[in-house]
Amino acid sequence: MIHTKSESDVTSLAPSSPSRSPKRPIYYVQSPSRDSHDGDKSSSMQATPMYNSPMESPSHPSFGRHSRNSSASRFSGIFHSSSGRKGGRKRNDKGWPECNVIMEEGSYDEDMMFSRRVQASIALLSFVVLFTVFCLIIWGASRPYKAQVSVKSLAVNDLIVQEGTDFSGVPTKMVTVNVSVRLSVFNPATFFGIHVSSTPINLLYSEITVATGQLKKYYQPRKSRRTESVVLVGTKVPLYGAGSSLTLSSTSGDSSSGINGHQIPFTLEFEIRSRGYVVGKLVSTKHRMRGSCFLAVDYTSTKPIKFSQDSCSYY
Secondary structure, X not given: OOOXXXXXXXXXXXXXXXXXXXXXXXXXXXXXXXXXXXXXXXOOEEEEEXXXXXXXXXXXXXXXXXXXXXXXXXXXXXXOXXXXXXXXXOEOOOOOEOOOOOOOOOOHHHHHHHHHHHHHHHHHHHHHHHHHXXXXXXXXXXXXXXXXXXEEEEEEEEEEEEEEEOOOOOEEEEEEEEEEEEEEEEEOOOOOOEEEEEOOEEEEEOOEEEEEEOOOOEEEOOOEEEEEEEEEEEEEEEOHHHHOOOOOEOOOOOHHHOOOOOEEEEEEEEEEEEEXXXXXXXXXXXXXXXXXXXXXXXXXXXXXXXXXXXXXXXX
């Protein structure tokens, strides 16, 4: 027997059809936040949606949009303080209240390094100042120790006056000279030696240099005296008008002729230099001594001419 549905049955079954039934309304419930475990009764409430199916429930493991929103709501409950909390302090993930830490500018290591640099600079500057003062004291103490120079004798090896011509062919009297000069050098310094040298030593006749020579540089220890010999040589030096009063001679005179023969006036000029290294090359002292000696040479005699302390002027 076929049962036929009446119009009333069709009408009553239509709303229950799953294909045409409308979605259930979504409603929200409020759940307490995590801050309720702190003992705060006035906890903040958040809205939790009601889902239509068990698949959309928060208990179901899902990586969807709801899981991110729920995680954000959980963390927001941790870091945001409630309105009724006393003091309003933030708490970390373990529940401990956070404190404001005051950070000092710079660091202890940087301060120590700066202090050490300042101390090293001061020590270096102090050393430089003390060493400079010490060097100045030593330099001042060494200034009075000036080398003492004196001319001991002059020996005539050869002296010839003859007629000749200069390089341009002008006729004039010419002189050839070879003499030896003995110099005595004394170093009075008690704590340093000296290096002795000289500028060219000249023998002049009427302001014309007729012979020249130079002292070879040498080292002289402290508190010592030394005698050096310098050879002055001049070959066929033209005298022009200055030699008009000279007597001609073809060879050097014999020593037996005596000292009453013809004499020629000469002037000996020299400059002796000394340098002493007191503290290496950092502190050194140097002196110059000039001298001038007037002498009359008998070209007929080969005896050395001796000089006294007053025979020469030193400056």
